[in-house]
Amino acid sequence: MKDMVATEVTLEEVTAFLWAEADLLDARDYDAWLALWTDDGHYVIPIEKNATDFANTLNIAYDDKAMRKMRVERFQAGFSISSAPPADSVRTVSRIVIDKVEGEVITVRAAQHVIEDKFGRQRAFAANVEWALVVTENGLMIRDKVVRLLNSDGTLTSISYLF
Amino acid sequence: MSLDEFPSGPVDTDQLMKGDRVATAMYEDPAIFDAEMDKIFGKCWNWVGHESEVPGKGNFKLSWVGQQPIIISRDRKGELHVLVNRCRHRAASVCEIKKGKTSSFQCPYHGWGYALNGDLRAIPYTEGYSADFDKANYGLKKLRVETFEGMIFATFDWDAEPLEDFLGNAKPWIRLFMKQGGxxxxxxxxxxxFKVPMNWKVQLENTTDAYHFPIVHKSFLQSLDGEALDTFSFMEDDDGYVEDLGNGHSVMVMMPELIDLDDDPDAPIPERFAELAETLRKDYDEAQVKRIVRAVGGCGFNLNLFPNAACSLSFFRILRPVSVNETEIRHIALGMEGGPEAANQMRMRLHEHFQGPMGFGSPDDAEVWERVQRGSAGAGELDVMVNRGLGLEKEGENGLPIGDVSAETGMRSAYKMWKKVMDQ
Structure with missing residues (x-):
């Protein structure tokens, strides 16, 4: 991967990366997930359907590097009753589209379905997810990830894992 | 014990609310829930919205009173109306857009058109109705609406006492809360x-429950730095308190130094707000910077307003009963209209940190509330205890009890009002 050039990254390579990320999240291997990120971007779950100015709108999550780390520490420390234990999750990522490639940045979007299970009941979340992936000497990394839940501005339930 | 073993029929409030405890059926019995929808949500003043949600002429916002869908609208004269979202013809909802601007509401079924004040303006093919059909009798059902300090309340009871009398001792606290506009x-x-599988009163109790904070929110507290952590040390401090304000309202003061944000204007700017203060100094003088920074941090109390609202530290917490074991919660973030962008950004980031479906606090609240509902399915003959602090309370200036910060004084206040309203 050392001499990777963004314009030469294939859909298959992007898909493999997103599936590997999904696998880490379902396994709750959050330390490995944090290591996928560059230092500068945000993990965002907006409320408003068409929001783009995330800093100036209220979000469900708007995490820079420090907040991502704190979020993971909270999940791992065992003191959060909602995540000790969390709901189990199974997700699929599909309908992957590379929207554009500019310099080292690949803009990708996909459909994601997550089913969670806790207390003997299951809940489903569907989302359009957007990534800004960066080609680095260590391979693909995530700069930004925006999870647009289908019912983001509706009534949700508490969520004890990451999308 | 299963649900169908609970007694049904007329609600015997003496058996349900016993002062220092309440019967398990309060969380579990659908017949009690139905009576509450009629007597509490059908008659009391309910919080329905904030004026900033319908700022201009023609603005509207959908909301609820209990289980009933309503529209808050502002007519062409700027007057507020609260209308049941149900066509007077064959009951279809006349609006399904959450908020926006319009000149009228039109039923999608047969085209009946209503003005912003609910009056029936036009119906298609009027020749199908006889001459004695009078449109004046078929406006959208209207609720009585009054406002206080920007908060909009409505009631189905046109004979209800004035809103300000109902709010009573809560009014000065509402004025203090609104100082966080800076x-x-x-x-x-x-x-x-977000919604939680719980009875609505589990939520009503929680806003005046400091006892759970260091337990349920340990993981939130662990994410704070030392200085912010000091702010939340109210269970170790001995100056916080809960005061019964009458009419089911109560206030839980967690940080007495943050009751009145205009007090102590020369207090140093906390380290965690230093960067914000530096940004603000480009546009504001030092006194304004201090005032805005202090406002950004929010107030030091939760004001619980019976039956469905709370002014909680820095946001509105609104509950909506959906069924006996389902409740929807809204956490409305507040900011400064026309205020500095950096300050409003910080308000939103602080809100996101604790609140909402993925905050560092709310999911843990939701978990324990659901656990209350799951647990109360067992041993229905046992009561739910709200006796903490009894025998240790003092009498306040209003002649009502004041307990220490973790006392269940506010819950007892709410249940006292619950009984009073249910007995009417």
Whole structure:
């Protein structure tokens, strides 16, 4: 991967990366997930359907590097009753589209379905997810990830894992 | 014990609310829930919205009173109306857009058109009705509406006491709460909405429950730095308190130094706000910077307003009963209308940190509330205890009890009002 050039990254390579990320999240291997990120971007779950100015709108999550780390520490420390234990999750990522490639940045979007299970009941979340992936000497990394839940501005339930 | 073993029929409030405890059926019995929808949500003043959600002429917002869908609208004269979202013809909802601007509401079924004040303006093919059909009798059902400090309340009871009498001792606390505009009008910036499988009174109790904070929110506290952590040390301090304000309202003061944000204007700027203060100094003098920074941090109390609202530290917490074991919660973030962008951004980031479906606090609240509902399915003959602090309370200036910060004084206040209203 050392001499990777963004314009030469294939859909298959992007898909493999997103599936590997999904696998880490379902396994709750959050330390490995944090290591996928560059230092500068945000993990965002907006409320408003068409929001783009995330800093100036209220979000469900708007995490820079420090907040991502704190979020993971909270999940791992065992003191959060909602995540000790969390709901189990199974997700699929599909309908992957590379929207554009500019310099080292690949803009990708996909459909994601997550089913969670806790207390003997299951809940489903569907989302359009957007990534800004960066080609680095260590391979693909995530700069930004925006999870647009289908019912983001509706009534949700508490969520004890990451999308 | 299963649900169908609970007694049904007329609600015997003496058996349900016993002062220092309440019967398990209060969380479990659908017949009690139905009576509450009629007597509490059908008659009391309910919080329905904030004026900033319908700022201009023609603005509307959908909301609820209990289980009933309503529209808050502002007509062409700027007057507020609260209308049941149900066509007077064959009951279809006349609006399904959450908020926006319009000149009228038109039923999609047969085209009946209503003005912003609910009056029936036009119906298609009027020749199908006889001459004695009078449109004046078929406006959208209207609720009585009054406002206080920007908060909009409505009631189905046209004979209810004036809103200000109902709010009573809560009024000065509402005025204090609104000081977190920092000199700017308060504005709703957005909201988190989530539902929890619990009875609505589990939520009503929680806003006046400091006892759970260090337990349930340990993981939130662990994410704070030392200085912010000091702010939340109210269970170790001995100056916080809960005061019964009458009519089911109560206030839980967690940080007495943050009751009145205009007090102590020369207090140093906390380290965690230093960067914000530096940004603000480009546009504001030092006194304004201090005032805005202090406002950004929010107030030091939760004001619980019976039956469905709370002014909680820095946001509105609104509950909506859906069924006996399902409740929807709104956490409305507040900011400064026309205020500095950096200050409003910080307000939103602080809100996101704790609140909402993925905050560091709310999911843990939701978990324990659901656990209350799951647990109360067992041993229905046992009561739910709200006796903490009894025998240790003092009498306040209003002649009502004041307990220490973790006392269940506020819950007893709410249940006292519950009984009073249910007995009417």
């Amino acid at each position: 000199g700017f009008p308060i504005k709703a910036l957005g909201e988190h909405q």
